[in-house]
Amino acid sequence: MSIIDKINETLQGVQDMHAANMEELEALRIKYLSKKGIISGLMNDFREVAADQKREVGMKINELKTQVQDKINALKDQFDNMDNVDDDIDLTRTAYPAALGTRHPLTIVKNEIIDIFGHMGFKLAEGPEVEDDLHVYTKLNFAADHPARDMQDTFFVEQNENVIKNIILRSHTSSVQARVMEQTQPPIRVICPGRVYRNEAISARAHCFFHQVEGLYIDKGVSFTDLKQVLLTFAREMFGNDTKIRLRPSYFPFTEPSAEMDISCNICGGKGCGFCKHTGWVEILGCGMVDPNVLESCGIDSKIYTGYAFGMGIERIANLKYQVSDLRLFSENDVRFLREFEAAY
Numbered sequence: 001m002s003i004i005d006k007i008n009e010t011l012q013g014v015q016d017m018h019a020a021n022m023e024e025l026e027a028l029r030i031k032y033l034s035k036k037g038i039i040s041g042l043m044n045d046f047r048e049v050a051a052d053q054k055r056e057v058g059m060k061i062n063e064l065k066t067q068v069q070d071k072i073n074a075l076k077d078q079f080d081n082m083d084n085v086d087d088d089i090d091l092t093r094t095a096y097p098a099a100l101g102t103r104h105p106l107t108i109v110k111n112e113i114i115d116i117f118g119h120m121g122f123k124l125a126e127g128p129e130v131e132d133d134l135h136v137y138t139k140l141n142f143a144a145d146h147p148a149r150d151m152q153d154t155f156f157v158e159q160n161e162n163v164i165k166n167i168i169l170r171s172h173t174s175s176v177q178a179r180v181m182e183q184t185q186p187p188i189r190v191i192c193p194g195r196v197y198r199n200e201a202i203s204a205r206a207h208c209f210f211h212q213v214e215g216l217y218i219d220k221g222v223s224f225t226d227l228k229q230v231l232l233t234f235a236r237e238m239f240g241n242d243t244k245i246r247l248r249p250s251y252f253p254f255t256e257p258s259a260e261m262d263i264s265c266n267i268c269g270g271k272g273c274g275f276c277k278h279t280g281w282v283e284i285l286g287c288g289m290v291d292p293n294v295l296e297s298c299g300i301d302s303k304i305y306t307g308y309a310f311g312m313g314i315e316r317i318a319n320l321k322y323q324v325s326d327l328r329l330f331s332e333n334d335v336r337f338l339r340e341f342e343a344a345y
Ligand code: DAH
Pocket: 171, 172, 173, 174, 214, 215, 252, 255, 285, 286, 287, 288, 309, 310, 311, 312
């Protein structure tokens, strides 16, 4: 290796020089700058260099020496500065572990629901919590005197002469259905999670706010069979492959026919226990075929399109999954309760 190559190689190494403490720094000084160090060695080789190259090589060696000295001085400064730091502080100690929060159980369940329907092609949609009567009730085929509009259920923000203009806190996420249908033509396949409000006395079994997920699928030729299959898939993904479902006829103003879906009690496996009131079944959601009146009121041609909708309470699903029997726990933010969900995400 020529002397120039040797110098260049050493120069490159200087850039990466580092020392963790004074001892290591001293070792570097000895390696490069002592009598038997690299630079001395190069000076020895310098004697052999041909006269016409001496000038160039000499300058290179000087440059190397300066760089090594500068680097060592810079490292030394660093350690000197550290010496000024209060001796009580141990800079080598690991930092305090940051206390990580946990996801709220309702968020965990919500994300799981979104995930399951996401895999079946449902997109996410959201709507306002402060809504008007038009989207919460009128467009969803609630008759003007339907009891759900009553003060007992609905929180009013602003009451108007004209009922459909009433500003209210939405009492179900079905209002998002109406908003999506107004804005998009089919095919529509959405899942709408969100918080809802009802004017109820707070107890272990009821709260003035809770969470729902609404589903809506509208296209040509959508049938009740499609609805049943999607809900069965959901139930099995959520509660396990052995889960059975059953649909019972029901009534909702916005669906016809309407049904409520039960799943085989996942606590006793359907044998009957206190949780399922010894029936082996627990109700988890409402569903049905979107009423043609609803399609029409939202600007969708009911002669061309059909669709299904369903709605479920997130607390209800969380209750079944984690056996949280007192609804109030979900909103009290007791960290002892929240920490129980550390392992789940
Ligand atoms: N909105 C209903 C409720 O709050 C739930 C529901 C039932 C939603 C049937 C739907 C449905 O979309 O088809 O109780």
